[in-house]
Amino acid sequence: MIPFTKPIVEDEEIQAVKRVLESGMLAEGKVAHEFEKLFSAYVGTKYATVTSSGTTALTTALEAMGIQPGDEVITTPFTFIASANSIAILGGIPVFVDVKPDSYNIDPDLIEAAITKKTRAIMPVHIFGMPCDMKRIMEIAEDHDLLVIEDACQAHGAEIDGRRVGSLGHTACFSFYATKNILTGEGGMITTDDEELYNRMLMIKNHGRGKEGGYSHFQIGYNNRMMDIVAAIGVEQMKRVSSLVKKRRQNAKEYDRFLADFEAVRPQKQDPAFKSGYHLYVPRLYSDKLSRDEMVSALRNAGVGARAVYVLPCHKQDTYLNIQKWRWAKFVDYPDYSKVNLPISEDLGARHFDIPVHPSLTKEEKETIQEAIKTVLS
Numbered sequence: 420m421i422p423f424t425k426p427i428v429e430d431e432e433i434q435a436v437k438r439v440l441e442s443g444m445l446a447e448g449k450v451a452h453e454f455e456k457l458f459s460a461y462v463g464t465k466y467a468t469v470t471s472s473g474t475t476a477l478t479t480a481l482e483a484m485g486i487q488p489g490d491e492v493i494t495t496p497f498t499f500i501a502s503a504n505s506i507a508i509l510g511g512i513p514v515f516v517d518v519k520p521d522s523y524n525i526d527p528d529l530i531e532a533a534i535t536k537k538t539r540a541i542m543p544v545h546i547f548g549m550p551c552d553m554k555r556i557m558e559i560a561e562d563h564d565l566l567v568i569e570d571a572c573q574a575h576g577a578e579i580d581g582r583r584v585g586s587l588g589h590t591a592c593f594s595f596y597a598t599k600n601i602l603t604g605e606g607g608m609i610t611t612d613d614e615e616l617y618n619r620m621l622m623i624k625n626h627g628r629g630k631e632g633g634y635s636h637f638q639i640g641y642n643n644r645m646m647d648i649v650a651a652i653g654v655e656q657m658k659r660v661s662s663l664v665k666k667r668r669q670n671a672k673e674y675d676r677f678l679a680d681f682e683a684v685r686p687q688k689q690d691p692a693f694k695s696g697y698h699l700y701v702p703r704l705y706s707d708k709l710s711r712d713e714m715v716s717a718l719r720n721a722g723v724g725a726r727a728v729y730v731l732p733c734h735k736q737d738t739y740l741n742i743q744k745w746r747w748a749k750f751v752d753y754p755d756y757s758k759v760n761l762p763i764s765e766d767l768g769a770r771h772f773d774i775p776v777h778p779s780l781t782k783e784e785k786e787t788i789q790e791a792i793k794t795v796l797s
């Protein structure tokens with residue numbers, strides 16, 4: 420089976436981890452700070468801070484933004500559930516707004532209608548690496564005095580007009596989970612230009628300690644730190660991030676050209692000024708002859724690691740259908756998510772599938788993938 424992902428870990432990573440292990444300083448320190456510097460320079464923000472995962476990056480950032488129980492945060496249902504859960508963990512209410520059928524990203528035209536007196540923030544998710552329409556989203560946020568947190572967990576290297584995602588909202592979160600464009604196994608990063616927000620994040624992720632560390636604590640916080648052992652992998656990955664993203668884009672371009680001949684398959688699309696980082700290559704299927712599940716099975720039988728990831732959008736997941744069981748339901752008036760209808764996300768759930776696009780794909784593997792698609796669709 421041609422895998423949908425192939426983590427690239429070289430001897431440089433092994434040596435870097437070894438150096439940290441031998442140094443005797445294993446926890447968050449010098450190496451993590453080097454990773455932060457490289458990452459903020461890459462994204463184009465003044466500040467970046469490491470976290471233990473993309474999820475803890477999101478919860479740390481949302482808490483620093485002041486999200487309180489009962490506050491509404493507008494986001495997309497067509498995402499990995501961690502986007503919504505990070506809001507709900509804090510007692511916030513995820514308000515799901517439907518996506519655009521071609522970009523699979525939150526539809527800015529629908530955001531304003533979802534804003535209420537309780538809305539505090541918008542969380543666009545650059546799904547599969549494709550940037551959201553950040554210009555429109557920032558304009559809406561400004562008009563309504565809302566904060567914007569980009570969920571860029573899948574979008575390392577994605578750009579709009581030459582500006583990298585992660586620098587376009589008030590803050591942004593990345594994941595370095597083992598399948599991501601760059602990886603540390605588990606890990607995350609928050610980026611921002613806002614010094615006050617940054618200082619609050621530093622406290623929240625480290626038990627409310629002040630910058631000087633020690634045992635004086637100023638507010639409730641967590642241990643959401645990243646070990647230097649892990650950061651060492653990140654530092655080495657940063658040296659390759661541009662070439663890795665470039666290869667993903669080249670692979671995606673080949674698929675775009677190839678799929679142009681097949682009417683039944685339509686790739687994820689966005690404004691030409693938007694460049695995806697292609698964490699995943701995710702077309703959708705419009706066929707009378709073949710269901711998406713049949714397409715995925717046929718591709719898998721042909722040795723292609725095809726999948727369908729968000730078959731159930733967040734509002735259709737038991738987590739949200741059973742939200743009344745969640746601890747915050749005693750204090751927070753949640754919507755009845757079973758009554759939420761988001762037709763585009765639900766339709767996409769039944770149509771999308773992904774094929775391997777990772778940078779280690781060989782020419783032969785790409786040919787096998789294209790041949791398999793041709794056979795399945797003919």
Ligand SMILES: Cc1ncc(COP(=O)(O)O)c(C=O)c1O
Pocket residue numbers: 472473474475498499501502544570572573593594595596605606607
């Ligand atoms: C869109 C999105 N948000 C958040 C997360 C959470 O990141 P992590 O798995 O590092 O906690 C992920 C990770 O897969 C993701 O894809």
